[in-house]
Amino acid sequence: MAGKSIGIGMIGCGTVGGGVMKLLRDQADLYAHRLGATLRLRRVLEHDLGKHKAKADLLPAGSITADADAFFSTDDMQIVIEVAGGCGLISEYVRRALASGRHVVTANKSLLAAEGHDLFALARQHRVAIAFEASCGGGIPIITALQFGLMANRIDALYGILNGTCNYILTEMTRSGKDYATALKEAQAAGYAEADPALDVGGQDTAQKLAVLASLAFGVRVTGDQVPVEGIDSLQVLDVRLGAELGYDIKLLAIAEHTDAGVSLCTHPCFIHTDLPLAQVHGPFNAVSIYGHATGHTMYYGRGAGEMPAAAAVVSDLLNVASGWYPQAFAQLKLWGDADQPATLVDSDDLVSRFYLRINALDVPGVMAKVTKILGDAGISLSAMLQHEAEPGRFVPVVITTHQARRGSVLAALQATQALDEIDGKPVCIRIVDMPPG
Numbered sequence: 001m002a003g004k005s006i007g008i009g010m011i012g013c014g015t016v017g018g019g020v021m022k023l024l025r026d027q028a029d030l031y032a033h034r035l036g037a038t039l040r041l042r043r044v045l046e047h048d049l050g051k052h053k054a055k056a057d058l059l060p061a062g063s064i065t066a067d068a069d070a071f072f073s074t075d076d077m078q079i080v081i082e083v084a085g086g087c088g089l090i091s092e093y094v095r096r097a098l099a100s101g102r103h104v105v106t107a108n109k110s111l112l113a114a115e116g117h118d119l120f121a122l123a124r125q126h127r128v129a130i131a132f133e134a135s136c137g138g139g140i141p142i143i144t145a146l147q148f149g150l151m152a153n154r155i156d157a158l159y160g161i162l163n164g165t166c167n168y169i170l171t172e173m174t175r176s177g178k179d180y181a182t183a184l185k186e187a188q189a190a191g192y193a194e195a196d197p198a199l200d201v202g203g204q205d206t207a208q209k210l211a212v213l214a215s216l217a218f219g220v221r222v223t224g225d226q227v228p229v230e231g232i233d234s235l236q237v238l239d240v241r242l243g244a245e246l247g248y249d250i251k252l253l254a255i256a257e258h259t260d261a262g263v264s265l266c267t268h269p270c271f272i273h274t275d276l277p278l279a280q281v282h283g284p285f286n287a288v289s290i291y292g293h294a295t296g297h298t299m300y301y302g303r304g305a306g307e308m309p310a311a312a313a314v315v316s317d318l319l320n321v322a323s324g325w326y327p328q329a330f331a332q333l334k335l336w337g338d339a340d341q342p343a344t345l346v347d348s349d350d351l352v353s354r355f356y357l358r359i360n361a362l363d364v365p366g367v368m369a370k371v372t373k374i375l376g377d378a379g380i381s382l383s384a385m386l387q388h389e390a391e392p393g394r395f396v397p398v399v400i401t402t403h404q405a406r407r408g409s410v411l412a413a414l415q416a417t418q419a420l421d422e423i424d425g426k427p428v429c430i431r432i433v434d435m436p437p438g
């Protein structure tokens with residue numbers, strides 16, 4: 001990247017794109033000093049031209065276009081930033097940028113989770129690089145940590161809070177006792193949740209990020225659709241309260257563990273002990289705990305979403321690419337998944353963990369004997385039990401926590417329990433996560 005000026009193109013002109021433009025304008029002198037060259041935004045590709053009106057003061061005159069051919073024919077454009085999100089047409093644009101010999105900086109976890117293997121291979125074929133710090137964790141430098149800071153380690157496990165919307169909702173349910181619907185409505189009013197929050201609260205956003213992180217951490221090929229997903233949209237505040245009585249907080253966790261049987265992946269609400277560092281991550285913040293065989297436990301915490309944290313991650317990538325060192329590392333090191341083999345994945349039913357179980361049992365003699373017999377016959381050992389006093393003959397919530405047990409066996413036992421006449425409704429099963437020793 002020799003020379004005094006480096007040309008930038010950007011695909012997308014939304015929230016993050018606006019933040020990128022603000023940083024390039026407001027910190028131009030700082031970046032020029034650090035880089036030894038001037039970054040110049042030369043062209044912006046945006047199909048919804050109405051989006052640029054509020055950002056007119058940030059855009060160079062005549063730089064925005066809805067014509068992809070005009071965008072890609074721009075002279076002196078060495079790096080393309082992609083902050084539009086999604087796949088389909090955006091995938092075509094990213095591939096076109098790479099094939100034209102331009103480096104790509106992207107915040108697109110959906111695209112990387114679905115097509116990362118092919119995109120990295122295409123970049124290497126055309127001797128350019130893809131940088132993607134903003135794809136996972138917003139302003140947290142988790143990608144850089146996995147790529148470079150922890151390179152000496154074999155990564156054994158990672159546990160992440162990767163969606164600020166979900167963490168805000170769960171914080172409100174835990175701290176204020178609000179039900180899910182109320183907490184979601186407040187998150188939307190505060191700007192932490194979209195009008196259609198399905199991708200976030202259903203867990204898919206977190207699962208896509210986990211696929212990207214697990215691929216880097218374990219050096220295997222993982223796609224987003226391979227991650228078992230359970231969101232927070234069916235979570236009941238009753239379980240949040242009862243879990244708190246047992247000393248647990250609830251978080252939507254992205255979990256990747258390297259086991260003798262293969263890679264175990266899952267995204268689901270989990271109980272973790274309130275003393276653990278991840279339990280202290282509240283509101284719209286994100287955090288990732290990584291366990292390396294040499295380093296032990298390291299944790300990365302910060303704002304996981306929003307205009308400026310994500311924009312800062314994009315611009316940091318931009319500077320690293322423009323400096324030349326990142327493309328050199330991309331070319332020489334075997335850290336990016338184009339050469340990796342598909343992961344050997346552990347079936348989610350074979351997951352071994354502790355579990356929180358809640359059943360609504362009729363308060364009559366002999367019921368718990370039947371329940372514990374079903375669990376015992378399935379090889380499930382009980383750790384604790386919680387039941388509040390109730391009038392005899394009524395249904396009452398009963399909570400059971402287990403010792404380590406196979407998930408498939410637990411679910412089968414709960415199905416058998418549900419068939420009892422003295423049990424009302426579907427039992428609840430929530431994983432209890434015990435972090436490795438750090």
